[in-house]
Amino acid sequence: QVQLAESGGGLVxxxxxxxxxxxxxxxxxxxxxxxxxxxxxxxxxxxLAAIVWSGSDVYYGDSVKGRCTISRDHAENTVYLQMNSxxxxxxxxxxxxxxxxxxGSYYSHNMMQFWGKGTLVTVSS
Numbered sequence: 077q078v079q080l081a082e083s084g085g086g087l088v089x090x091x092x093x094x095x096x097x098x099x100x101x102x103x104x105x106x107x108x109x110x111x112x113x114x115x116x117x118x119x120x121x122x123x124l125a126a127i128v129w130s131g132s133d134v135y136y137g138d139s140v141k142g143r144c145t146i147s148r149d150h151a152e153n154t155v156y157l158q159m160n161s162x163x164x165x166x167x168x169x170x171x172x173x174x175x176x177x178x179x180g181s182y183y184s185h186n187m188m189q190f191w192g193k194g195t196l197v198t199v200s201s
Contacts, residue, residue: 078102078190080172085195088162096157098172109178110155113185116168121185125157128179135181162199169194
């Protein structure tokens, strides 16, 4: 089993930056692909970014390309999502999710096996 815990959300003004953290624990952490998803009010889950744990391959959703950077710290078992130039439409619950033994470039809500409880980001105009 894998446990994921997000942190770093909050209330910010448009144009600000935030760094979200996802701490992974449990079995097989070293074989995980970890992604970030956003659930905005009234909208479907949206893929934002993903990183393969054992390598340096990273992937981004169209809505955050150029504004977000995903990275990982092996020593801390943590994946970060640095978000810049935040917009009101970035408001939502941000979830960390993982899939075991995966290194592909395609990510969707339904394919992820493990989920954190989320952290809320609110961007005011």
